[in-house]
Amino acid sequence: MKIKIIALMAMLLLLASVGWGQEEAAIDSTVQEVIPPGPPLNLKAFDKPYDNGHAIDLTWDLSVDDGAGRNNIIEYRLMRADSPEGPFVERKKLEMGKTEAEDKGVKEPDDPNYFPREHDFYYKVVAVTADAEAESEVVGPVRGIGQWYNAGKNPVAVAVVLFTVFTIYFIFKAKKGAELYIRPLAGIDAVDEAIGRATEMGKPILYVLGLGTAADIATIASFTILSRVAQKVAEYQTSLIVPCYDPIVMTIAQETVKASYYSAGRPDAYNQDSVFFVTNQQFAYVGGVNGIMLRDRPATNFYLGKFYAESLIMAETGAVAGSIQIAGTDEVTQIPFFVVACDYTLIGEELYAASAYLGREPVLLGTLKAQDYAKALVIICCIIGFIAASFGWTWFVEQFHVGN
Amino acid sequence: MRKGPIIITAAVALFFVISWIIKSGGAPEGSSSYDAIAEGFWLTFAAFLTLAILSFLYKDNPFYKFAEHLYVGVSAAYWMSLGFWTTLVANLFPRISMTLSEWFQVEFISYQYHFWVPPILGVLLLMRLSPKGGWLSRWALAFIVGTTAGLNLPRFLRSDFIEQISSTMLPILVNWQGFGDFFTNFSLSASGQFVSIVSNFLVVLGVLCGIIYFFFSKEHKGAFGAASRFGIWVLMVTFGASFGYTVMGRISLLVGRLTFLLDDWLGIISG
Amino acid sequence: MTNIGVIISMVFIFGGLLAIMIYSLRGKDIDRRIIFLFVFISVATSVIFNVEFKEYPTVIVKKVFDKIESLPPGSKVLISFDFDPAMKPEVFPMANAFVRHCLVKGHKIYLMTIWATGQALMNETVETVIKEEFPDAVYGEDYVTLGFKAGGVGVLNVIITDFRKMYPTDEHGTSLDSIPLFAEVKSAKDLDLVLPIGGGQPGPKEWILFIGDPGDVPIAPGLAAVVAPLIYPYYPKQAIGLLGGVKGAAEYESLLRQVYPQFQDVPAPALRMMGPQTMAHIVIMAFIVIGNITYFRSRRRGAE
Known part of the structure; x- marks a missing residue:
């Protein structure tokens, strides 16, 4: 009997404690404050190298709540202003997990997306959750500067250089009297x-x-x-x-x-x-x-x-x-x-x-030979590209993309 | 003079006049009699020229010669006057002379002195006609050749070379989800997986073998020869397609002309 | 009456072809004028009796149609009339079909030409298609005609950076700055789609090279049949689809009729041309077969 009473009291105590705990939790949820996420850290902005001067590259470290912590980041917003005080204008939205972005515009002044060269800009990145935002530090000034060489057009430059080298080499070779074989037609x-x-x-x-x-x-x-x-x-x-x-x-x-x-x-x-x-x-x-x-x-x-x-x-x-x-x-x-x-x-x-x-004629012979070598290169590139595309190795295929 | 040509010419003239009279009567309501006569004449004249050109299919004849020479003369004059009005009047004068702009009634834009360069080069080009100054035309030609090569080289290298290589890098297995999926969703439709796989493979093979055919540094023997032979087959298929398309294009023109003759001129098309 | 006419002409054509085959198998030469005559009769009878066939759109044409369908209303579409009266029967139906499709979808259309001879044809489209079938379309707000500018690829080279440098005004002399359609358009890069129609030089290929590739603008050319095989290699990457010759135009017209029943009664010249076209092709194929049979037979006889 005594044991039963002790057990009953223990159960009542347990129930009471559970009920009290629930009540406390309920109170907690009604008064919970919106906690902002960790801001993106270490933001750096610099001129995009080897371009026409109308772009800025940015990198940053992930917010502590992106992929870890509360893991509630939805996206990042890239903001730009003409002075550190603002006003900041949104330039781009980026998915969670991104740590780099390119702010690129066009060179035509009347265009809505005009990006002036050699103009001071200030940037910040905002980490966004469902109900809160956290801003990085403002970085700047940074300016886009045009370089003599536009790396976006690399494939065209490589093609021109290779073909020119082949042509000059074979023309010289033919002029020196080397026997260049051409199949009979x-x-x-x-x-x-x-x-x-x-x-x-x-x-x-x-x-x-x-x-x-x-x-x-x-x-x-x-x-x-x-x-x-x-x-x-x-x-x-x-x-x-x-x-x-x-x-x-x-x-x-x-x-x-x-x-x-x-x-x-x-x-x-x-x-x-x-x-x-x-x-x-x-x-x-x-x-x-x-x-x-x-x-x-x-x-x-x-x-x-x-x-x-x-x-x-x-x-x-x-x-x-x-x-x-x-x-x-x-x-x-x-x-x-x-x-x-x-x-x-x-x-x-x-x-x-x-x-x-x-x-x-050396010029004709040399050019023809150069073309043959260029064709051989094209064949090799096509075969590698074909294999790469089949296995989803996009890196090689992307090398043939010409930027603007 | 022989009678035959006179009779044929007279018959053609008679048909022309009859057609003119009939077509002048069918002008839309509200148009003046002068308009109707003019409309009838032009319609008949267009039909006559069409038939004159088509008569060459039988054999060369004076009517064909007349139509051909008329065409050559009219088109030369048309292009010349068009070149004057669209290039000199529309583009040049509004930038070099206010007086000329007013004279030709075009809006003057502003003085742009670099616009004097094209007319100077144009005059140099015309120096070709001069027995002594012919060499001067080479400067203008050098400018044309140089700028054209400069403008076109990067564009062609990009679009016709790099982008075309990149377009050949196609995956052999399109949307591959395994053999089970391939056989359960097997379809012969043009956008289906099987057709995509086959066409990708053919594109890559065709390009490679086509290039091999145009490879002159190695004799076409063995596997290389086989690839080259496949290449020439691909080329022949391409030429066949090109030929077919050309036939289609030419027949379209014939249909266009016959529709004009039978509908606009003779008005005998049903429906 | 029509059916009887068709039957009589078919009997005449195929009977004639059979007779020619027998004649040539006997080792006799056929005068080339006989071939012309057969092609002429097959085309003329099909035109007179209005022989029509059903068209089934191919993927390459459907992609162009789907692109115009999928663009949101108000998208900016440029149509370039780069052809002359000689190419008109083949490509003019394409231009009209494109204009109809764009306007019915509520797109804004920009009409221009880099061929002098294209201007009159462009105006014909404005008068017979836009003004008659779309009387509510407002000039400057729904469509604009830029007209012709001399310079060939030079024109394209300029409009890729700035329309106003090449076209300070539209065809009627109105400044582009006062035309609402140009409020948001500075260069060809601001367009959502370009539909160059033609087959010569400069033509669709130059639009791909000078506008499509450098400007990242989608291009869907309408081509005269002769050049269609030369533009195929640009599909699907550099040209999203293409219309090749009168067949492409007919497929497009049939698609337009399927999706928009209100176009059932508007003229479809390309669809109408496919009847005579098909008949002429059958006759030409028959001659190719006859020629080959005779050739191989005579070669075998020669070998014997």
Whole structure:
């Protein structure tokens, strides 16, 4: 019995203590004060290095309540002012856990997001919870200064430097007489064959330089090939017809053909009228060239250079006339027409390669080699990038992002 | 003179006049008779020029030649006058001369002396026509070539080179959640996972093999040769697509012209 | 009547093709004018009898549509008319569809051109689409026409930093500072979307190179078919989507009709063109097949 009474009293005491405790807790929750979070510490602001001067970088240490302590930080707010006293304007909101930010604006003064260069700014970072805020110390003055080099455009600079180095190196190498290998191209082998065929048939060879000017790379490449063709023509004593669209191109073509006849030892066989001006009206020129094809029935037609809408009209007429046709252009939209209507087509860069292969000109050879090395680099980068992207290694892929 | 061409020319002229008379009667209400006659003439003339150009498909003829020469002449004059009004009058005069601005009735902006540089370069360019001063045109040309190269190089390197390399760095496994998920959600839709995986793989393979085809420093033998052959196939597919698109474009133009002839001119389209 | 016409022309076209195949298999050459004639008949009959097919939008076109759909009303969209009358049948329907879509979504549109020949076509869109179909659209508040400026890519190079340096006024001579649409727009970087339409040079490619990439502005070009394959490599990173030729335009028009039934009765020229287009393509494909069969047959005979 005594034990029961003691147990009962103990239980009552326990209940009372629990009830009292609950009452106290209830009182506590009604009078609880809003406790601000720990402020971000150690705020530092400095000019963003290697940019155009319209940005400031900031770093700070996390608030003690971010990821630890009460762990109730929702976000940080980056505030900026022209003087330490303010007024501060919010520039950015950042997620919890962030310890760095970039305050970047544009250089145009009328723009709402204008960020003046070399202007003193003061910064503070505010840690925000659901119901309270805590400000860091104000830092400043700090000013954005433009550097000579903008690191955002690094990839472009690297590409320019690498390609320039390759080009200069290989041009020098070619000039010193180093043997730079270029693989044989199907179209080039066909050139000799086609000249041979024309000789056998006793028919002329038609060489069209296209609609480009003397400044176009495709036309320049075409001159080198014309030189080779003219030399063979002089050796085999076949006749050559070169109708021109541009008067300057015509003058250069005449010189090229003449030089080839000289170097073949047949200056007597050179006829200046074989290289002549037709007109510089696109379709009138086509009409003229088509007329030659149908009247003179050349055994071989070369279309090497810059071509536009006239490509198919000429190549089709040549096919109807039964000539062997070799074409080459860097105009991507015209290549399909040449592919369908000609026997051999030098696609895009192959035209330059053919020219370098035949001419052995150091500048052309060096540039071609440099391009090959650049291509090899591109292939390697693409393969690594492909693997990196597949495994989610974003760092490598990001290196190819060009900033503004 | 042979009779044939005279009869054909007379017939074409007769058709032209008949069409002009008929089309002049169909002008909208409220327009004056002069407007109606003018409208009828221009509509008939446009139809005549269209047919004249299309007649080349049969064979070369004087009507085609007339239309072609008219086109060349009109477009040369149009571009020349347009160049004068939009470049010299609109951009240059308001910055170099108040008198010229008033004369051409454009608002004078302000004297900007560096705007004298373009007309000077323009005059230098025209020196090409002079037998003795032709060399002076090279200065202007050098300026054009230099500035164009300078302006374009960084842009092209960025957009056509770096960004294109970056666009080729595609993940092979798109949204990969495991084989189970792949097979349960398998779909052949264009935006589905399977098609994305295949297209990413083809893009990467196509780019690599395409570049290998244009690699001139190594003979295309063995695996390298196989990649190069695949590259040329990719190029041929591209040319095929380009050819197809061109055919589509040309047919669209034909449809546009025929719609004009059959609807606007002859008015025989149903619906 | 229409159906009978279609049936008669189909019989004529396919009967003719069969006859040509038999003829060419006998080793005889076909005059090229026969091919022209067949293409002409297939296009003309489809135009006369208004042959139409249903269009199913492709992903690349739908992305452009979805982008305009997803922009909040009041977004700033620039449409550039960089084409001439020769390209008009292909790309003009795109321009009109873009304008309709933007205005029905409540976007603000800025119309301009870097092709002299584009100005008249731009004004045609203003007169026939904006003023007729959207009479409530206010000039300066809902749309503005900047017109043509000479200079090609030079124009783009300037507007990426400042519109006012290249266009002190709009097409009508009103200062940009007094046009509400330009209150918040200083340069092309302030635009939410750019829709360059064209196919020549300068054209959509230059918009990507000179505006899209350096300015981080989304670009969705409308392209003449000839250049469409050249712009494909820029998709999806540098161009969010694209419309290639009349097919792209037709897909866009059909999407617009699906989502906005009020456009059921407005003209859809691209959709209308797809009938003749398809018929011409069938004829051309038939000729390619006939040509190849004949070629391989003659080669085999030659080998024997």
